[in-house]
Amino acid sequence: MLNDKTPDTSQYRVHSRKEIVGLLTSMMDRNQLLSLLIKGGSESVITSILELDEDENCIIVDSAPSADLNKSILESNRILFEVLYNNIRINFTADSATEYTYQGRPAFRIEIPESLVRLQRREYFRVNTPISKPLRCTFSIPQDDESVLLVHTQLNNISAGGIGITDDQKLLDTTLGKVFEHCQLELTDNTMVPVMLQIRDCKEVKLASGKTVNRMGCEFKNMSRAVEAAIQRFITKMEREQNAKASGML
Numbered sequence: 001m002l003n004d005k006t007p008d009t010s011q012y013r014v015h016s017r018k019e020i021v022g023l024l025t026s027m028m029d030r031n032q033l034l035s036l037l038i039k040g041g042s043e044s045v046i047t048s049i050l051e052l053d054e055d056e057n058c059i060i061v062d063s064a065p066s067a068d069l070n071k072s073i074l075e076s077n078r079i080l081f082e083v084l085y086n087n088i089r090i091n092f093t094a095d096s097a098t099e100y101t102y103q104g105r106p107a108f109r110i111e112i113p114e115s116l117v118r119l120q121r122r123e124y125f126r127v128n129t130p131i132s133k134p135l136r137c138t139f140s141i142p143q144d145d146e147s148v149l150l151v152h153t154q155l156n157n158i159s160a161g162g163i164g165i166t167d168d169q170k171l172l173d174t175t176l177g178k179v180f181e182h183c184q185l186e187l188t189d190n191t192m193v194p195v196m197l198q199i200r201d202c203k204e205v206k207l208a209s210g211k212t213v214n215r216m217g218c219e220f221k222n223m224s225r226a227v228e229a230a231i232q233r234f235i236t237k238m239e240r241e242q243n244a245k246a247s248g249m250l
Contacts, residue, residue: 002091013224020112023085023090023116030050034046034049035082036061037080037081038078040104042176044078045064047063048061050103053104057111060100061108061110062108065109076096077214079095079097089117089118090116092117095111117237124161126157126158127158135154135187136186137154137163137186139153140183141180149171151167151172160220164215170212170213173199174200178198178199179196182194183196188237193227195227197221197223198218203216
């Protein structure tokens with residue numbers, strides 16, 4: 001979930017300097033791991049906060065193990081940090097990073113962010129979609145000959161932030177950060193909504209039959225308010241049905 005300025009996150013944005021410093025200091029004290037992402041998420045590394053100096057308005061974070069990746073980070077004009085901390089998704093950005101030596105080892109120095117986004121895990125509550133009536137997400141992929149390849153995938157789960165799918169034909173490009181602009185997401189009652197999706201993770205899974213499929217996690221990008229509302233209604237409906245089944249009411 002790369003863009004911390006997606007619709008409807010403004011209400012979750014924290015501007016309080018005291019709260020921001022407190023959160024970052026707490027993560028540092030607990031040696032919390034963070035994801036550092038550049039180039040729209042196509043390159044990432046796991047890092048941690050080594051030191052926070054409020055007087056100097058800076059954070060020192062661990063460097064990457066790769067010299068090439070470190071070079072890319074230093075050349076980047078937008079760096080995103082993401083973490084799930086105490087069941088709250090937190091992200092913030094830095095415009096740049098500079099080289100720094102911390103206790104004799106390479107590190108990066110960034111400015112303390114002026115704001116960050118705190119999203120309660122509830123905001124991204126994920127529900128599994130019904131197995132008895134499988135739903136699909138269809139990808140429309142332009143080809144070099146100007147034709148369009150339609151790739152039908154099974155929808156496994158959904159949240160306000162993204163979906164989990166199965167590509168049983170293994171036709172989709174699995175490059176992390178890859179964006180598919182033209183997708184149609186099937187909801188109940190034959191409702192189809194247009195979405196833009198970004199690949200965030202992919203795992204090859206071997207089924208009991210011996211066949212291998214790709215299971216992928218995708219993030220919604222640039223979603224309209226109307227589509228977001230439709231998806232949230234669908235999630236709420238699915239949650240109620242699942243709760244009713246669990247309680248024996250269905």
